[in-house]
Amino acid sequence: MVAESYSRNLPFAKAYNFRDVGGYSGLDGRTVRWRRLFRSDALHRLNEDDAVAFSALGVRTVIDLRRPHEVEKFGRVSEAYGVDYRNLVLHHVDWEEIEHSDDIVHERWLADRYLNFAEDGREALLDSLRLIADPAAGPVVVHCMAGKDRTGTVCALALSLLGVPDDVIAADYALTTEAMRPLTRHLLETNPEAVLGNEHMFDSPPEAMNMFLTDLRALHGSVENYVREIGLTDDEITTMRAHLLES
Secondary structure (H helix, E strand, O other): OOOOOOOOEOOOOOOOOOEEOOOOEOHHHOEEOOOOEEEEOOOOOOOHHHHHHHHHOOOOEEEEOOOHHHHHHHOOOOHHHOOEEEEOOOOOOOHHHOOOOOOOOHHHHHHHHHHHHHHHOHHHHHHHHHHHHOHHHOOEEEEOOOOOOHHHHHHHHHHHHOOOOHHHHHHHHHOHHHHHHHHHHHHHHHOHHHOOOOHHHOOOOHHHHHHHHHHHHHHHOOHHHHHHHHOOOHHHHHHHHHHHEOO
16 A cells, blocks of 8 residues: 655745645654644735635644734634634743844754743643644644744644654754745745844754753653643543554
8 A cells, every 4th residue: 555645845825834744754653644734834824826725625723823912913814714713822931032142052042942832831732732632623734923933842742742753853843944935035025023133033953853852851751741741631642643643
């Protein structure tokens, strides 16, 4: 039997970082199912040219990790798609308030931000993982503003629970660097204050994700222990693996 294979990156006119996290090898050599879990930058930009392609994915649930002021300023995925829209706000320290001097290790700075997500954003991370674990909620799209950091943390936790190795998770995270180029150009035209002075927030070095996962295990023993601490049950982990991994 030949395994299904799909394009990882889905080209939309106005979503610059939309991709499928399926196809990776997980627990017991089983493959993460395609077309069940997607990650993306903000979906308010989807336009008429994107409507057919987005609808064809059969998305049932959209998890928006942005804060209320971001949703209010930019909008949300159109109600016309009929998805179950969940604004699961991932609380965190404002990055603009955290010094990023020239002598700091950049990957360390990013990994520390993700560790902050894991503490201050526990409620949103738990609710997101519960939806990803629920077969009735899928296919699911997880997104934030750029689809890089908050989204990257949720997807890293989910992929780790599915048994995907850290280096593969980090490589998936790093794919965002290339996707950020057209998104950055768009933001410079439409919302330049989001980019100027914040250039250090716009890349995805794989070592940052590797550091985060290593540190999370050092603090909690394992990714499984961490998600149990925040409230995910063994049954939910088992269900996630059952429907997101090929038999």
